Amino acid sequence: MQMIEITVNGNKVKVPKGSNLIQATKQTGCFIPHFCYHKKLSVAANCRMCLVEVEKSPKVLPACSTIVNEGMVVYTDSKKVKEAQNSVIEFLLINHPLDCPVCDQGGECQLQDLSVGYGKTKSRYTEKEKRIVFHKNLGPLISAEEMSRCIHCTRCIRFGQEIAGVMELGMLGRGEKSEISTFLGNYVESELSGNMIDLCPVGALTSKPFRFKARTWELSRRKSISPHDSTGTNLTMQIKDDYVARVVPFENESINECWISDRDRFSYEGLNSSDRLSHPLFKDVNGNWVEISWNDALDKVVSNLLNISNKYGPEEIGAIASEYSTVEEFYLLSKLLSNLGSDNLDFRTRKNDCNLDNVIEGYPWLGMSFEDIEKLDVVLVVGSRLRNDHPLLAHRLRKAAKSGAKVFLINSYRSDEYIDIAGQLTVVPSKIHRVLAKLSVILLKLENKPIPKEFEFLDLDEFEPLLSVIAKEFLVKNKKTAILIGNMAVSLPNSSKLIANAGYFADIVKSDLGFLTYGANCIGGYISGFFPKKKECKSSIFDKPLKSYLILHSDPYLDVDNGAKILENIQKSEFSVSFSSYFSTAKNWANIILPVSPFSETSGTYINSQGMSQSFKGVVKPLGFSRPAWKIFCSLGRLLNFPGFDYTSSDLIKEVSLPPNFKTKLSNRINISFIGIEDNVNLFERIADVPIYRSDAILRASCSLQRTKASELPSLRLNTFTLNKLNLLSGDVVKVSSNYGSVKLTAIHDELVPDNGLYISATFDSTSALGGSFEFLNVEKLEC
Incomplete structure (x- = not known):
């Protein structure tokens, strides 16, 4: 980086060439006041608060838009500068309501601080009343009740355009009549929209769930890690009276920069839900739930596990854990099962292909750092709704596309990712592996190389033009390329074929292959060994009925891909234990519920998709008599007289469960002997996504997130081709049925769905009766 010398307030300093004066002077410890400037946004230079004096310039200049030059002499505290800054503040306060005592931004308001x-x-403005701007309804997350406070810094507008990728807010009117508004009264629905609250320097945009709940000086601040996706977003949890009152970003440039997604920001409501458990519960002979002591609860669990193990064998005991369980929880529950003599355990609750472990030779991970994503030249994303599954990684890809990267998508729903897409191909899920096979065939033909026998009789079709474009982009020399496998692709019943075909293509073009991965701790589940050690392709824990189940942090009906089937199996079991924070997740199937602490009330470790281990502590004490899961597992291990359960802190467990060299086990090596194609003889195929605010129990308990459009009750979405085949019209009420059950839905016309695809969201009680996410369905019209 080339450095140049400038003089700031009489002191000579060296600063990077090309930086603006705000950036340059910050390195010297000199603060220049500002409102509209933000280091992650483009320069607007419209607040004029950052005016500075530059030698040889006839007037003061805005520091945010003035680029440093060699030998520049700058004054940030001269009389001329102070007069200019004083005038800007006076001008901003002409129409700003002086209602600091009732403003939610009070105590953390930039205008308040800079005014002092x-x-x-004292204001000289006494001529007339201040202007009034009518409040806006931006949806259930952002409050715009006091838009009269807006100073038109346009940070929120620029954030939408440049970071979120969609312009949801804009400026209407001119001069004194200017105001920030949505278009045609729409809601703000971006998955990153809550960052506008942090960016707003005044109290115009505030958090609707937090509104009037607390003052900033009443809150203590503690760092934590998000459990909702594989990014491992760093959070600042703000605490009042021993409950989480608000969540804001903790800046970490290598992970989440200074942003967080809305599900990370507003999920704290689920931590304070009335559905939270505070005592162990036992279902008596009459089917009633009664509170019992921890000693009695643990004794019942131990005696029943021993009884089932002795009567039927330990292999009749199984364990399922959510992907947001900590490394320590995975390790101890795995150790508990191992000592009992059972290998029936898994955390991959949406896995549908038993060959998956044979295809991926190591533990799947992203294969690069998050920052490296921005440096890619060509990217192919397979089977992922990026904004839904990985909001902050979608932002990284958006930045890459802005820098000239070619981003291609192969998926089963043509969702708008707010990225400048170079090409997108949409097919039903069972055909994605065929598209990748065709891509390899086209590439081999371009290279005049032999085609493997598995692909010899593969016919190229209407997708060939786009696939040829993708193949040619990957063949360009000296380009950084990557193929990223998404959540849906790993969940497919034929995911082993898909991943093998993707690996084969990656080998041909010498491209990186990476996995975006489910949950906060998918890699932690692998490292901890929380999966079957035998790799034979046989019935998994999610398919075969067992006599006893231990289920951690999960609602099997909603979180397991075929919830209807696993729930039926669990209900037939003799004794099942739920380690859950919520009553509703277990009341319909468990024999005993042990209240465990969510991530905010326990300590532990998550490993994100780039392989970074991050430990965290509880930010509040456990609710009522609930306990951290690792303490419960240690108690059970001791009661069962198993060795190695005498841990007194999660740090000691981490030392054993997370070896220093764990990254050596991360590998995306693919066994390409599984390449091939399968024929799909069924006509209509379900396409199911996991909505962004319903991916785990904490999110489903957040009232505000459940009021968003993304959490609306599902319908049957299908395109014109499929509507005509089924002789339906948009708006018809239909009965959709599978081998597991049937549901009644409204048919909605949606051209984003591929031919023969039936798009029905998962993780809703109203659709879980259909079974798996990729079942073949029958549809019949119901007469009104």
Whole structure:
């Protein structure tokens, strides 16, 4: 980086060439006040608060838009600068309502702080009443009840355009009539929209769930890690009276920069839900739930596990854990099962292909750092709704596309990712592996190389033009390329074929292959050994009925891909234990519920998709008599007289469960002997996504997130081709049925769905009766 020398307030300093004066002077410890400037946004230079004096310039200049030059002499505290800053503050306060005592931004307001530091003690403006701007309804997450406070810094507008990728807010009117508004009264629905609250320097945009709940000086701040996706977003949890009152970003440039997604920001409501458990519960002979002591609860679990193990064998005991379980929880529950003599355990609750472990030779991970994503030249994303599954990684890809990267998508729903897409191909899930096979065939033909026998009789079709474009982009020399496998692709019943075909293509073009991965701790589940050690392709824990189940942090009906089937199996079991924070997740199937602490009330470790281990502590004490899961497993291990359960802290467990060299086990090596194609003889195929605010129990308990459009009750979405085949019209009420059950839905016309695809969201009680996410369905019209 080339450095140049400038003089700031009489001191000579070296600063990077090309930086603006705000960036340059910050390195010297000199603060220049500002409102509209933000280091992650483009320069607007419209607040004029950052005016500075530059030698040889006839007037003061905005520091945010003034680029440093060799030998530049700058004054940030001269009389001329102070007068200019004083005038800007006075101008901003002409129409700003002086309602600091009732403003939610009070105590953390930039205008408030800078008015004290750079403004006058008394306003000269007495001519007329201040202007009034009518409040806006931006949806259930952002409050715009006091838009009269807006100072038109346009940070929120620029954030939408440049970071979120969609312009949801804009400026209407001119001069004194200017105001920030949505278009045609729409809601703000971006999955990153809550960051506008942090960016707003005044109290115009505030958090609707947090509104009037607390003052900033009443809150203590503690760091934590998000459990909702594989990014491992760093959070600042703000605490009042021993409950989480608000969540904001903790800046970490290598992970989440200074942003968080809305599900990370507003999921804290689920931590304070009335559905939370505070005592162990036992279902008596009459089917009633009664509170019992921890000693009695643990004794019942131990005696029943021993009884089932002795009567039927330990292999009749199984364990399922959510992907947001910590490394320590995975390790101890796995150790508990191992000591009992059972290998029936898994955390991959949406896995449908038993060959998956044979295809991926190591533990799947992203294969690069998050920052490296921005440096890619060509990217192929397979089977992922990026904004839904990985909001902050979608932002990284958006930045890559803005820098000239070619981003291609192969998926089963043509969702708008707010990325400048170079090409997108949409087919039903069972055909994605065929598309990758065709891509390899086209590439081999371009290279004049032999085609493997598995692909010899593969016919190229209407997708050939786009696939040829993709193949040619991957063949360009000296380009950084990557193939990223998404959540849906790993969940498919033929995912082994898909991943093998993707690996084969990656080998041909010498491209990186990476997995975006489910949950906060998918890699932690692998490292901890929380999966079957035998790799034979046989019935998994999710298919075969067992006599006893231990289920951690999960609602099997909603979180397991075929919830209807696993729930039926669990209900037939003799004794099942739920380690859950919520009553509703277990009341219909468990024999005993042990209240465990969510991530905010326990300590542990998550490993994100780039292989970074991050430990965290509880930010509040456990609710009522609930306990951290690792303590419960240690108690059970001791009661069962198993060795190695005498841990007194999660740090000691981490030392054993997470070896220093765990990254050596991360590998995306693919066994390409599984390449091939399968024929799909069924006509209509379900396409199911996991909605962004319903991917785990904490999110489903958040009231505000459940009021968003993304959490609306599902319908049957299908395109014109499929509507005509089924002789339906948009708006018809239909009965959709599978081998597991049937549901009644409204048919909605949606051209984003591929031919023969029936798009029905998962993780809703109203659709879980259909079974798996990729079942073949029958549809019949119901007469009104």
